[in-house]
Amino acid sequence: MNRARFTEEQIIAVLKEHEAGAKTADLARKHGICEATLYNWKAKFGGMDASEAKRLRQLEDENAKLKKLLAEQMLDAAALRELLSKMVGPAAKREAVAHLQTVMDLLERRACQIVGADRKMVRYRSHRPPDTELRARLRDLANERRRFGYRRLHVLLRHEGHLVNRKRTQRLYREEGLSVRQRRGRKRPTGARAPILVEAKPNARWSVDFVSDQLASGRRFRIFNVVDDVTKECLAAIADTSISGRRVARELADVIRRRGKPDLIVSDHGTEFTSNAMLAWTQDAGVDWHFIAPGKPMQNGFVESFNGRMRDELLNETLFYDLDHARAAVARWIGAYNRTRPHSALGYMTPAAYAASITATDDRLRNPDQLRRSSVAQPAHLRQSQPVTLASAG
Structure with a gap:
């Protein structure tokens, strides 16, 4: 039978019978236990009375509880040490020490030992100006x-x-807590990418694409963007509810009259770019047109990057009431993008300033006599601050 069915008093009574001369086999048969169980009882409770056996049981229960509490405390201490080891920076450790001193009423020395901080670091006070x-x-x-x-x-x-x-x-x-909230994008497969070689001059290559948004009323509209891939300038941003291939050809012709003809224009296979009106215009204007591979927008990465900046800084931040409001907001943003917004790919120069520097460099390289005269006329420290180099784009 199971030992749990016998209390300490019953076990002591069975052992008393054994001490009185009863045989082991008879006691085991009488109480329904095996002889090994009887010997185990004798080894544990031999020579005890009922009160002592009950006290032993209480001590065993208390010992089990203490072991459990000790294990939990050790686990908590290990977790606390792991957490404090991840705490980096003097400011965080100062706050932890101050919290232990205030809440737990610990001495500074003891709190520093727990946190793992140096007392000199805890006592240090910054003398930086408030700015x-x-x-x-x-x-x-x-x-x-x-x-x-x-x-x-x-x-x-x-x-x-x-x-x-x-x-x-x-x-x-x-x-100041001014961190920009990062918008999560979908994961894209990555592979080997070859650099795109472009001559470092304005109008070497243009990229065109559309970006869409909607008004406050829910009506959709599109923006036709034209970007110079070298200078990163936005040459045109046309907003309208519908832009056909004829409209695209007309807007590109206006940009060419104002800016000059590009060596190459890159686009995707949109219906506006593959229409008969666009094919006829490219032949008449004598402009080379390159279509990227289907489903490969990364091949048109310059204008795609520009579209992302426009959507992040303008479209997602502005509520457009009507089409006129959208056109005015786009025009203001494009002016700031070209003239005042620093571009990381250009060494944090503005696109307009970078285009002017490239143009000035090209003029000096085309006219060696003017370059020699300018190098003689200018002081040495000014000549060193204006190196004649071409920045590669792409």
């Missing part, structure tokens, strides 16, 4: 350009005359 004006201007710029990170904001601050290094701007940007 009130710089913080205020950084917040204003971040509110004006909500999708700009600290790098572009740093460039804007430098243009305004604030002599501050990038790490300081990054620290203030982080302390």
